[in-house]
Amino acid sequence: MQLDSKIPSGPIEKKWDTHRFEMKLVNPANKRKYNIIVVGSGLAGASAAASMAELGYNVKCFCYQDSPRRAHSIAAQGGINAAKNYQNDGDSIYRLFYDTVKGGDFRAREANVYRLAQISVNIIDQCAAQGVPFAREYSGLLANRSFGGAQVSRTFYARGQTGQQLLLGAYQALERQIYLGKVEMFPRTEMLDLIIIDGKARGITARNLVTGKIESFIADAVVLGTGGYGNVFYLSTNAKNSNATAIWRAYKRGAGFGNPCFTQIHPTCIPVSGDYQSKLTLMSESLRNDGRIWVPKQKGDKRPAQQIPEDDRDYYLERRYPSFGNLVPRDVASRAAKAVCDEGRGVGETALGVYLDFGAAIKRSGEDVIREKYGNLFDMYQRITDENPYKQPMRIYPAVHYTMGGLWVDYNLMSTIAGLFIIGEANFSDHGANRLGASALMQGLADGYFVIPYTIGNYLANASLQKIDSSHQGVKQVESEVSERIKKLLSIKGKRTVDSIHRELGKLVWDECGMARNAEGLKRGLEKIPGIKEEFWKNVNVLGEGQDFNQSLEKAGRVADFLELAELMFMDAFAREESCGGHFRTEYQNTEGEALRNDIDFSHAAVWEYQGEGKKPLRHKEELSFEYVHLAQRSYK
Amino acid sequence: MMNLVLYVWRQKNAQSQGQMVRYDAKNVSPDMSFLEMLDVINEELISKGQDPIAFDHDCREGICGSCGLMINGQAHGPKKATTTCQLHMRSFKDGDSIYIEPWRAKAFPVIKDLVVDRSSFDRIIQAGGYVSVSTGNAPDANSTPVPKTNADKAMDAASCIGCGACVASCPNSSAMLFTSAKIGHLGLLPQGQPERKERVLNMVTTMDKEGFGSCTNHRECEAACPKEITVDFIARMNRDYLWASLTYQKPSARGGGE
Incomplete structure (x- = not known):
């Protein structure tokens, strides 16, 4: 496997401009001769599909939901970063770049991150022009707030529904192109495999989720914007149907998988309440602007929060990290919460929780101000827990939220398979070992609106693509493999439900490859996963038929892929003998319990290459060099 | 239990x-x-x-x-x-x-079972529920100030999640609340003004064509809406529709040329 990152030469602030000039263009009349497939309709997919259609390409866009507007980007709450420096507080492109590389614990590619910071300002302009109703000051100008890992206010927001509003902007742009006939939309259609002809990605095989029909679609390039794989943990803040099938099928067809063990555990989620729990709900990180996190100083202090006096409270983030306080990055905040709960100082019935307290903020600014800022989040908390957060502190606990790992891409966002591009959370590129808050929306839209429309043209202009159709032998081969697999899933007729096996897998991944990992636990996990996989393929019960609307069958295919992906996560976590960002190996920590990187041996992205069923995948390295941000121990003290 | x-x-x-x-x-x-x-x-x-x-x-x-x-x-x-x-x-x-x-x-x-096809909502949006601004066309975001009250009201309308509860609860199966929320959101913002008339005319026509009923002021939609979008937006849409019907001029078909 060749890992050529194709980083343009020259000083970092000139790389993207130089590259844009050097890339070949496709002339406007020729663009309409090219067909492009986009899988996924979230921020990355919808913005890419719309922008490429605007340029003149013929786009086919696929999503499993009943409408592209429902992609899970819609659930992002807090905001989107941009280096506008509207607040005059010293922000700049360079500072956003610096914060992001540092926040990612020095495991991201500098050139990509710099480009992301540059583009961030265009995104805000584009979205405002689309009519995204961002929060505003009385002057009519845009408002900002601050987020974890930064000491400036550069986060733009639309109440607690920023993801929804940005997605609706992209969705509306997409619907406009559908109306104009430049995008053909395939809702309720799920990609089940990738078609490669002569070494190039040329299409997908998909299942119509209403009729069950298996059909192949041919194109000149394929773009995956299918999101992350957090649902490998079963319980996560992802949507119930979010899945890794598209990227996993691509991996098995030869796309390198970058840093699968880099997963993000978000510090502020509503704690688990029972065995029936189907998903976890996030409480936006923006709440840490005004909420103070604490636990009782004494172990097993069961008094209600209001009865615990100030002196008996431990505001542990403010104590341990005085300069960033409650706004430390997510990985740091999550581990700190786990540490106090492990000491027996957790709160709530399960003792797996810490308080997020708005008492001081309400006293300072009044309940109305807090309601205006976070009203919908407070309401959601109350609906779920039946507790009033204006009167008593919220209880929160970390939960799986985002995956920094994903398919490896070069500077052009192309994977190791020619013609296969990966955008948004599905790729591994910009966040290193830990993503900062309000950076996911920024990356999804940067990739979709402003990177892929250029780089895909360069690929198409240089590629010589033979004309094929869906009767090609290579296409028929993939189709028959997909159909066989479905037949196999339906024929097992065992005793376990898909969900029960998914839960079992999720618990194992959470216990052994979650917030803290070590060699022993990872080995245990690697020994157990094959057993769960075998149980699945021997004893799962998938009812119904393939030629039908069949939600059990949909789930079964996704869980089968999660079972394989989990194994790769464990291997990657085992091989990375250091702690960095969200990957915390308990063997590698300093005396204060902070993550201890090993830059000599592990300053690289690990990229895994599939070797076939039952064979150990190969681990390759893309060495990372840090010319601008100097490698240092992260400090938020 | x-x-x-x-x-x-x-x-x-x-x-x-x-x-x-x-x-x-x-x-x-x-x-x-x-x-x-x-x-x-x-x-x-x-x-x-x-x-x-x-x-x-x-x-x-x-x-x-x-x-x-x-x-x-x-x-x-x-x-x-x-x-x-x-x-x-x-x-x-x-x-x-x-x-x-x-x-x-x-x-x-x-x-x-309990699954329905709501693609008619997407087709209503296709008829004009957007600002026609292609990627790359945008001026600096702060060059167009928006009064806070308008921005907040636009956000109230924009919070629609397209679930369809308004239609399901309406005795006429009307989609007026859904359609008016998008028209209200964009109509309250300066960015939405250039296409305001075509938008309301086209979206309402599509809504009728899709087989949704008319509004007869039961206000069941408002009561059912999980995002508490009010029927004020329906009134606003009706005003816009009347105004647009009376004043809309088709764009001139004359081409440019060099």
């Missing part, structure tokens, strides 16, 4: 006839969400070799708009400003009977 009796609409596909089927839900925890209660029923059905109940759902945090059930005749159930996924069983009591049906409207045909 509670024991409940459920009557659920089962329908194999769009062609077949459906019927209500009785299920007993035992040991339901008040802290479960409504959909988690259905998950448990489905796990039991699968174990017994019976086809599980199909229903749409995804984010389960009240924002994607996928879920939507008629619960005892109320869209999204008894709790105000709450989607089905965010409704918790503490809103019911031991021994209750619960009737669960899909959204019923001509423009939302049933696909299976």
